[in-house]
Amino acid sequence: MQPFRVHTGLVVPLDRANVDTDAIIPKQFLKSIKRSGFGPNLFDEWRYLDHGEPGMNNAKRPLNVDFVLNAPRYQGASILLARRNFGCGSSREHAPWALYDYGFRALIAPSYADIFHNNCYKNGLLPIVLQESEVDRLFADTAAFPGFKLTIDLERQTVATVDGALAYGFAIDPSRKHRLLNGLDDIGLTLQHAEAIRAFEAKRLADNPWL
Amino acid sequence: MARTLYDKLWDSHVVREEPDGTALLYIDRHLVHEVTSPQAYEGLKLAGRKPWRVASVVATADHNTPTKDWDKGIADPISRTQVETLDANIREFGAKAYFPFLDRRQGIVHVIGPEQGATLPGMTVVCGDSHTSTHGAFAALAFGIGTSEVEHVLATQCLMMKKARSMLVRCDGRLPAGVTSKDLVLAVIGKIGTAGGTGYAIEFGGDAVRALSMEARMTMCNMAIEAGARSGLVGVDERTLDYVRGRTFAPTGERWDRAEAQWRTLVSDPDAVFDATVVIDAATLAPQVTWGTSPEMVTSVEGCVPDPEKERDSTRRDDMVRALAYMGLVPNTPMTAVHIDKVFIGSCTNSRIEDLRAAAAVARGRRVARNVKLAMVVPGSGLVKKQAEAEGLDAIFRDAGFEWREPGCSMCLAMNDDRLEPGERCASTSNRNFEGRQGAGGRTHLVSPAMAAAAAIAGHFVDVRRLH
Ligand code: SF4
Numbered sequence: 001m002q003p004f005r006v007h008t009g010l011v012v013p014l015d016r017a018n019v020d021t022d023a024i025i026p027k028q029f030l031k032s033i034k035r036s037g038f039g040p041n042l043f044d045e046w047r048y049l050d051h052g053e054p055g056m057n058n059a060k061r062p063l064n065v066d067f068v069l070n071a072p073r074y075q076g077a078s079i080l081l082a083r084r085n086f087g088c089g090s091s092r093e094h095a096p097w098a099l100y101d102y103g104f105r106a107l108i109a110p111s112y113a114d115i116f117h118n119n120c121y122k123n124g125l126l127p128i129v130l131q132e133s134e135v136d137r138l139f140a141d142t143a144a145f146p147g148f149k150l151t152i153d154l155e156r157q158t159v160a161t162v163d164g165a166l167a168y169g170f171a172i173d174p175s176r177k178h179r180l181l182n183g184l185d186d187i188g189l190t191l192q193h194a195e196a197i198r199a200f201e202a203k204r205l206a207d208n209p210w211l
Numbered sequence: 212m213a214r215t216l217y218d219k220l221w222d223s224h225v226v227r228e229e230p231d232g233t234a235l236l237y238i239d240r241h242l243v244h245e246v247t248s249p250q251a252y253e254g255l256k257l258a259g260r261k262p263w264r265v266a267s268v269v270a271t272a273d274h275n276t277p278t279k280d281w282d283k284g285i286a287d288p289i290s291r292t293q294v295e296t297l298d299a300n301i302r303e304f305g306a307k308a309y310f311p312f313l314d315r316r317q318g319i320v321h322v323i324g325p326e327q328g329a330t331l332p333g334m335t336v337v338c339g340d341s342h343t344s345t346h347g348a349f350a351a352l353a354f355g356i357g358t359s360e361v362e363h364v365l366a367t368q369c370l371m372m373k374k375a376r377s378m379l380v381r382c383d384g385r386l387p388a389g390v391t392s393k394d395l396v397l398a399v400i401g402k403i404g405t406a407g408g409t410g411y412a413i414e415f416g417g418d419a420v421r422a423l424s425m426e427a428r429m430t431m432c433n434m435a436i437e438a439g440a441r442s443g444l445v446g447v448d449e450r451t452l453d454y455v456r457g458r459t460f461a462p463t464g465e466r467w468d469r470a471e472a473q474w475r476t477l478v479s480d481p482d483a484v485f486d487a488t489v490v491i492d493a494a495t496l497a498p499q500v501t502w503g504t505s506p507e508m509v510t511s512v513e514g515c516v517p518d519p520e521k522e523r524d525s526t527r528r529d530d531m532v533r534a535l536a537y538m539g540l541v542p543n544t545p546m547t548a549v550h551i552d553k554v555f556i557g558s559c560t561n562s563r564i565e566d567l568r569a570a571a572a573v574a575r576g577r578r579v580a581r582n583v584k585l586a587m588v589v590p591g592s593g594l595v596k597k598q599a600e601a602e603g604l605d606a607i608f609r610d611a612g613f614e615w616r617e618p619g620c621s622m623c624l625a626m627n628d629d630r631l632e633p634g635e636r637c638a639s640t641s642n643r644n645f646e647g648r649q650g651a652g653g654r655t656h657l658v659s660p661a662m663a664a665a666a667a668i669a670g671h672f673v674d675v676r677r678l679h
Contacts, residue, residue, distance in 0.1 A: 016533070017526050018405060018505050022645045027626045031275065031289040033249035033296050035358075051651050054289055083526065085406040088439065089645060090624075091341040092247065093357035114409055114441050115341055115355055118372075122359035173373070175233040186359070187258070190367040193227060193235060197369055200226045200237055201264070210331065210462035210470050211239050 001124045003183035007105050008151040008162065009078030013142045014068060019082060020089035021116060025098040028053055038094055039101030043069060073146045081138055082109040087116025087127075096123045106152050108159065110135050121176050122186065126152065128159060128170045141166070154181055213480035216446050217377045217412040220352035220477070224335050226369060235369045239334040240351075243270035243306070243361070244320045245297040246626070247339025251362035252300040261304070263368040268306040269329045272297055273319045274626050276312050278589050278616035285312065290627065304365075308460070318592020318618040321345040321559035325429065326594055328458025332447050332474040337364055342559050342642065344435040347444040348428035349451055350477040352412075354441040375441065376486035378411040379479075382419035384494030389676035391569070392427035393561060393640070393659035395419065395491070396434040397499040401509040403489055408440030411487065414479060415445050419493035425454040426565040433560045434642055437506040446478035500546050500672050501644050501657040503534035508644070510546060512662065512674045518542035537646055538654050539634065546672050549656070550582060552635040554667040555649070556613075556660055557589030558623035561640035564598050566660040570640075571604040573664035573675060579612035580670030587614040587629070589621040613667065625650045638666035 029041045031054060040058040045051075047069055049062040063070045069077075080099065086109040087095060096119045099107070106126040120127040130138070141161075142148045149162050154177060160167035179186065190197075205211055214222070226235040248270075255262070262268065275290035285291040294312050301309045308329065310317040316327070321342050324330040330346040336353035337343060339361040346353035360370055380399055386392075400407075413435045420428065428445045435443025445451075452471060455461050462470045497511040508531075510517065519531040519542065535542065540549065556562070556570050567590065579586045588608050590596035596618055599605055605615045622629040623641040631637055631653025640663050641648075644655040658666065665675040 017530055020505075020643075020645045022624075022643070022648050026647055026651070027624050030246050030626065031287075031293050033253070033293055035250045035253075045647050045651055085409070085439070088405055089341065089643060091339060091355040091357055093250075093339075093359060096357075111406060111409065113406070113439060114375075115357060119357035119359065122357060173233065174231045175229055175371075186371060187260070187363050187366045190235060190363065190369055190371060194367075196227050197235070197237070197263075197367065201368065204237065204239075208333070208470070208473070210466050211334070 001183045001185065004105070004124055004126055004154050004180045006151065006153050007078070008149055009105060010074065010076055011079045011081050011138070011142050011148050011150055012068060012074040012077035013081045013139050015083065015139060017083040018085045018088055021087055021092050021095040022089055024087065024095040025092065026052070030092060030094055035097055036101060038098035039103070042098040042102045043067070076103070078103050078105045079150055080104050080107045081135065081142060082107060084110045086112050088113035091115045093119045096120045096125050100125050108135065108138065121180065124180065124183065126154065126180065128152065130159065130168055130170060134168050213483040215377045215479045215483040215485060216350060216414055216444050216477060217352070220333065220335070221374055223333070224352070232373050233371055234374065236335060236372055237369055238337050238364050239267060240269065240329060240336040241267045241364050242320050242324055242336065242338035242343065243268055244274060244338070244340065245272045245293045246274045247358050248300065248361055249293065249296045250358050251365060252304065254362040255365055260366045262365045265305040266307045267368065269308045269324065269327070270297065270301055270306050271310040271317055271320050271323055272312045273317070274620045274624065276619040277627050278619050278621045278629055281313060281617055315593040318595065319559045319562065319620055321433065322563060322591030322595065325349065326458070326592055328455055328461035331455060331461065332451060332477050337370065341436045342433050344441065344443045345429050345433040345559055347432040347435065347442050348425060349455065350444060350447045350474070352442060355436065375412045376410055378408060378413045378440070378487040378489065379485040380413055380415050380489045380491065382415065382417040382491045382493045384419055384492055385422060386419055386493045386496065389661065390496050390498055391659040391661065392423050392430045394496055394499040395493055396431040397501065397506065397509045397657065398496055399489070399491055400434065400438045400506045401499070402491065403438055405437060405505050405507045406439045408435060408438040411440050412442040412444060413438065413440040415443060420445060421448065424565060425450055426563045429563070430560055434506070437642055447474045498659060498662050498675055500662070502538065502540060502546065503531065504537055504644055504646050505534070506642070506644060506657060508534055512546050512672055514546055516540045516542055516544045516546065547674065548671065550636070550671040551638050551666055552584050553631060553637040554583060554586035554663050555622045555637055555639040555641065556587065556663050557591070557621050558641035559591065560642045561660045562589060562591030562595065564595050566640065567595070567599050567604050570660040570664040571607045573661050573668065573678065574611040574613065575607050577611055577668045579667045582670045583667055585614065586612065586667040587616055587622070589616045590618045592618050622649050624648060638663045638672065
């Protein structure tokens with residue numbers, strides 16, 4: 001996993017609540033046995049006018065020009081601004097894979113669904129929670145100022161405009177922060193406790209032999 | 212100190228804990244299916260790792276498998292590759308049990324876990340699938356995980372996580388006749404919202420839940436995730452024990468006695484304190500139907516399509532307008548005036564024998580309405596199918612004009628050939644009515660099995676209690 005320290009990027013606003021993972025990456029793309037290549041099919045049903053299937057040449061498909069990701073001013077965006085309960089529904093990790101593959105490095109929303117939220121961290125995608133009022137303000141500013149960018153500083157736990165005029169703090173678990181900052185592999189970390197796991201397991205199986 | 216059921220399950224699985232509360236939680240049962248596991252096994256291979264405890268793994272292929280013409284195999288080459296990849300991974304890495312495509316015990320992972328006794332009280336159960344919450348009906352701490360976590364559990368038998376808060380959803384009274392646990396859980400979601408349970412483990416309690424069968428409890432826990440909670444739970448009682456006794460992987464003899472004694476403690480202490488409590492009066496509920504594109508967009512079958520004009524919250528109003536446009540519905544239309552094109556009876560929410568019995572009881576001696584293009588019944592597993600056929604349910608469905616299919620996820624998520632065409636409207640016993648869930652442009656209304664069968668017969672939604 002790539003470490004996440006400071007990121008400055010263009011912000012794209014997705015003004016809907018309860019965006020589910022079926023919408024983020026529709027099921028037909030879940031047939032892949034790879035982890036990469038999902039970016040072109042991110043938000044497939046909203047992004048294109050035709051029905052997408054794996055193996056299509058996405059560059060030739062008709063775009064839905066009304067969908068915000070297709071607007072010229074948001075090309076190259078790497079920060080997704082969203083509404084509450086983003087990522088609800090299916091546990092598919094293909095959702096954060098698709099967001100990352102598209103080029104997103106961070107998300108900002110008032111709340112996320114639990115499994116999705118967790119899956120983001122595993123893939124170096126930072127899901128930032130801000131207050132509803134702060135998110136409202138960012139939606140307004142993104143609309144008002146073409147080319148609106150934000151700088152996210154994980155060490156300091158801040159989201160700020162590039163000129164520093166507006167800055168919000170955000171919360172994050174210390175252990176998640178540590179892992180993201182250093183790009184640490186969870187499995188490697190857990191296996192440092194292999195002895196403790198083995199001891200726990202031996203006792204558990206002795207007490208519950210039907211397991 | 213008095214503890215909730217969730218506290219007990221959590222405490223008994225913590226291997227170690229960081230100062231910030233992040234725990235290493237031991238996992239007893241790992242259910243695996245073809246869609247969310249290939250990248251995990253590949254990760255394992257690339258790192259040169261082996262599964263920590265093969266005996267914890269129970270696997271099946273369900274999401275991509277076809278529901279008819281099994282003799283012809285899987286036509287879609289990409290789906291076939293995914294199923295064959297699972298075959299190969301299980302061959303290479305092993306499992307306690309594997310129910311591959313075509314096995315007579317194959318089925319939806321959340322149906323076969325309990326059916327085989329692979330889900331037992333007191334376990335931690337995980338699967339790369341959000342509806343793993345289903346298994347909480349057995350007082351098991353069960354929750355869905357992403358693929359990175361699937362790999363993590365394979366490699367370490369543990370998960371790194373923080374304890375959730377606890378919520379009691381107390382369902383008082385008794386459900387009226389014709390009103391099921393599906394209606395009850397839809398009403399709960401309607402009340403607390405799809406994010407109402409986010410960050411919580413929900414325990415379902417109260418007289419209405421105690422009176423439910425295990426299958427009906429599974430339906431409720433299954434949909435805990437639709438209320439935002441990763442886990443749903445029901446405490447152990449006689450019904451739990453009766454269901455588990457005699458199942459393939461359940462303990463027997465002296466081991467059963469020991470297990471039973473332990474399992475009986477898997478209830479919340481009487482004076483345990485929950486972080487939140489929600490109370491629902493089950494006795495006053497009517498059958499529920501969703502009208503929108505989120506499970507919280509639900510109303511009684513006696514109600515009407517809501518009017519966004521009356522919604523004060525602007526984000527909510529926008530959501531409603533968008534949902535009604537997608538669903539092709541006009542505000543204030545009575546739900547019973549909404550006609551349907553297809554009916555799907557199946558999914559891990561409602562495809563067990565009891566669900567099929569309830570639907571068959573409605574279908575018996577009647578005919579599917581002419582405007583209904585397809586009404587399909589997809590049993591949750593090969594064993595459910597066999598049981599239903601032994602009871603003659605397949606004949607009842609076929610005589611009424613329903614299609615009787617092979618087990619699998621089918622049109623719950625439409626990864627195989629079973630899907631809605633754009634604009635088609637479906638009465639479905641599944642769990643998600645998101646845009647495109649059952650096929651691009653498809654319109655899903657979530658209902659109970661009896662209500663789905665009644666809609667098939669009437670051609671539109673109808674209060675099953677008033678079907679003559
Ligand atoms: S039946 Fe539907 S919800 Fe259940 S596991 Fe299959 S796809 Fe998921």
